[in-house]
Amino acid sequence: MDQVIQVKDLRKDFKSHSSRPGLKGAFRDLFNRNYSIISAVKDISFEVKQGEMVGYIGENGAGKSTSIKMLTGILTPTDGTVTVNGMNPHKEREKFVSSIGVVFGQRSQLWWDIAVQESFKLLKKVYNVSDEDYEAHMTHVIDSLDIGPLLDKPVRKLSLGQRMRCELAAALLHNPPLLFLDEPTIGLDVLVKLKIRNFLKEINEKYKTTILLTTHDLTDIEALCERVIMLDEGQIIYDGKLANLRSNWGEGKQIEFQFAEEVTKDELSPLMKELDAEWTASERKNVWVANVVNEEHVISEVIGRVVAAHRITDVKIHEISTEEIIRNIYEEGVVDGKIY
Amino acid sequence: MKHAAIFFHYVSQYMKTRLTYRVDMLMEIMSDLLFQAVNLVFILVVFGHTQFLSGWSRDEIIFIYGFFLVPFAIFGAFFNIWDFNERYIVKGEMDRILTRPVHSLFQIILERMELESLFGMITGIAVMVYAGMRLDLSISWYDPFIFILMVIGGAFVYAGIFVMLASISFWSDSRTSIIPMMYNIGNYGRYPVDIYNKVIRFILTWILPFAFVGVYPSAYFLGREDWYVYAFLTPVVGFGFFFLSIFIWNVGVTKYRGAGN
Numbered sequence: 185m186d187q188v189i190q191v192k193d194l195r196k197d198f199k200s201h202s203s204r205p206g207l208k209g210a211f212r213d214l215f216n217r218n219y220s221i222i223s224a225v226k227d228i229s230f231e232v233k234q235g236e237m238v239g240y241i242g243e244n245g246a247g248k249s250t251s252i253k254m255l256t257g258i259l260t261p262t263d264g265t266v267t268v269n270g271m272n273p274h275k276e277r278e279k280f281v282s283s284i285g286v287v288f289g290q291r292s293q294l295w296w297d298i299a300v301q302e303s304f305k306l307l308k309k310v311y312n313v314s315d316e317d318y319e320a321h322m323t324h325v326i327d328s329l330d331i332g333p334l335l336d337k338p339v340r341k342l343s344l345g346q347r348m349r350c351e352l353a354a355a356l357l358h359n360p361p362l363l364f365l366d367e368p369t370i371g372l373d374v375l376v377k378l379k380i381r382n383f384l385k386e387i388n389e390k391y392k393t394t395i396l397l398t399t400h401d402l403t404d405i406e407a408l409c410e411r412v413i414m415l416d417e418g419q420i421i422y423d424g425k426l427a428n429l430r431s432n433w434g435e436g437k438q439i440e441f442q443f444a445e446e447v448t449k450d451e452l453s454p455l456m457k458e459l460d461a462e463w464t465a466s467e468r469k470n471v472w473v474a475n476v477v478n479e480e481h482v483i484s485e486v487i488g489r490v491v492a493a494h495r496i497t498d499v500k501i502h503e504i505s506t507e508e509i510i511r512n513i514y515e516e517g518v519v520d521g522k523i524y
Numbered sequence: 525m526k527h528a529a530i531f532f533h534y535v536s537q538y539m540k541t542r543l544t545y546r547v548d549m550l551m552e553i554m555s556d557l558l559f560q561a562v563n564l565v566f567i568l569v570v571f572g573h574t575q576f577l578s579g580w581s582r583d584e585i586i587f588i589y590g591f592f593l594v595p596f597a598i599f600g601a602f603f604n605i606w607d608f609n610e611r612y613i614v615k616g617e618m619d620r621i622l623t624r625p626v627h628s629l630f631q632i633i634l635e636r637m638e639l640e641s642l643f644g645m646i647t648g649i650a651v652m653v654y655a656g657m658r659l660d661l662s663i664s665w666y667d668p669f670i671f672i673l674m675v676i677g678g679a680f681v682y683a684g685i686f687v688m689l690a691s692i693s694f695w696s697d698s699r700t701s702i703i704p705m706m707y708n709i710g711n712y713g714r715y716p717v718d719i720y721n722k723v724i725r726f727i728l729t730w731i732l733p734f735a736f737v738g739v740y741p742s743a744y745f746l747g748r749e750d751w752y753v754y755a756f757l758t759p760v761v762g763f764g765f766f767f768l769s770i771f772i773w774n775v776g777v778t779k780y781r782g783a784g785n
Binding site for chain 2: 198249250253256257258260274278279281284292293295302305312
């Protein structure tokens with residue numbers, strides 16, 4: 185299959201000057217500045233195939249936005265090569281941007297004062313979309329995003345959810361084969377989020393649109409992306425299937441028992457004989473957690489033995505959430521080798 | 525002509541936006557016209573007391589002033605991007621501009637245009653007609669075309685300088701007070717440059733060529749033959765400066781650092 189995005193040893197350095205403290209320092213800064221080079225993105229490489237939906241995640245300041253901006257031609261890379269849709273985004277910017285759609289969740293693409301459809305008309309001119317193409321494509325987009333009734337309202341009168349749906353429609357006006365979404369669901373309610381997710385799935389299936397999505401909301405990623413690229417301090421620390429991330433890191437389950445009377449670890453430990461599991465005490469009184477591997481017979485065996493030996497008032501089974509997995513990865517830093 | 529189509533679309537959008545706020549627009553037009561009228565009276569009063577200024581008569585000076593207003597009005601309508609740094613660099617609006625398939629400067633001009641400024645052209649032409657009649661200037665059939673060429677040249681001089689200043693923001697996003705200062709220096713172009721000393725005259729001709737907005741092109745219409753070389757350099761300097769500024773702008777765009785979010 186075609187590679188839509190090819191990134192090789194991509195690097196972006198920012199030069200920033202650090203000011204010295206005090207008035208004396210300010211005077212010295214006038215003549216001789218301390219520059220330090222900060223690398224926001226450090227030699228990353230990856231490829232994205234046509235029709236993939238990729239989640240691009242990382243903490244604030246991990247280099248997500250910087251790399252997205254290099255992929256969309258906004259920033260010039262310090263080093264390395266970027267090829268998107270067969271073009272160099274920065275060199276052929278004007279030609280290149282007609283082949284992508286961009287949504288920045290925190291920044292509006294639409295004109296504030298004029299009606300949504302007037303904005304669409306302007307963008308239609310800017311992107312040079314013919315009337316037939318516009319009709320054929322946008323009727324569908326407007327329908328599935330359910331923004332028909334909003335078209336004659338000025339953007340400033342729309343709610344955030346309404347605006348976001350219009351932004352998405354605006355980004356798709358020229359039916360780009362590649363879509364960049366930077367925090368598209370930030371601050372939206374569950375219903376709007378669902379609508380946007382379904383819509384993205386639909387266009388991905390219908391037009392084979394490649395989607396690169398950054399978000400802090402991991403439920404977006406779980407709902408949409410098979411593949412995730414995880415960044416930390418400007419480097420890729422994980423690139424692969426979301427499912428693998430789960431099975432490698434979220435392997436175990438936790439069974440939480442609330443006992444009717446006080447128990448000690450010595451009493452509980454013998455119950456785990458020959459089983460791959462161990463106990464940890466919870467902060468709450470008489471609550472113990474059994475960490476077990478995710479296998480049916482182990483889970484039922486543990487519950488069976490505990491229930492047979494002690495009186496309990498409550499049992500809960502937890503699966504480790506993606507959010508927890510990712511938090512663990514960040515806390516431990518770079519992912520160890522086994523994950524690849 | 526994709527650019528022309530986009531331009532007219534933006535203009536019609538601009539009109540529509542203005543028309544939605546009817547009262548607002550009416551007030552604005554009124555105040556613009558009033559401002560121009562006051563300006564006109566002011567010019568006549570100020571120059572009422574001068575008779576000659578190093579070889580230039582009062583009416584000639586008024587004529588230069590009138591001419592100056594025309595390119596200045598065009599500049600004000602389209603290239604008034606003094607808030608570029610604040611609006612596009614600090615707030616990061618430049619990101620949005622750069623994701624659209626039209627030249628970035630062209631988009632910014634379209635977004636920031638203020639067509640009301642064009643009223644200044646009326647004042648300018650009125651002043652020129654008044655002074656011209658008193659001077660008994662004769663007009664040939666080709667003069668209007670030369671006038672248009674000179675006006676475009678003059679507007680491009682202004683545009684070039686301000687685009688270059690705006691481009692500085694790509695390298696350094698700290699606020700500068702250069703722009704208000706530049707408006708002041710621009711005013712020097714309204715007066716005959718030979719009243720200044722040699723250094724200032726050199727600066728106004730070659731470094732910050734504001735003299736090509738007022739005195740030099742007017743010299744042609746006033747029939748001052750010793751200035752004709754400069755007069756006909758107006759379009760050359762205008763286009764030269766403007767293209768240089770676009771070049772600097774394009775280099776600047778590659779240095780754009782983006783705003784954090």
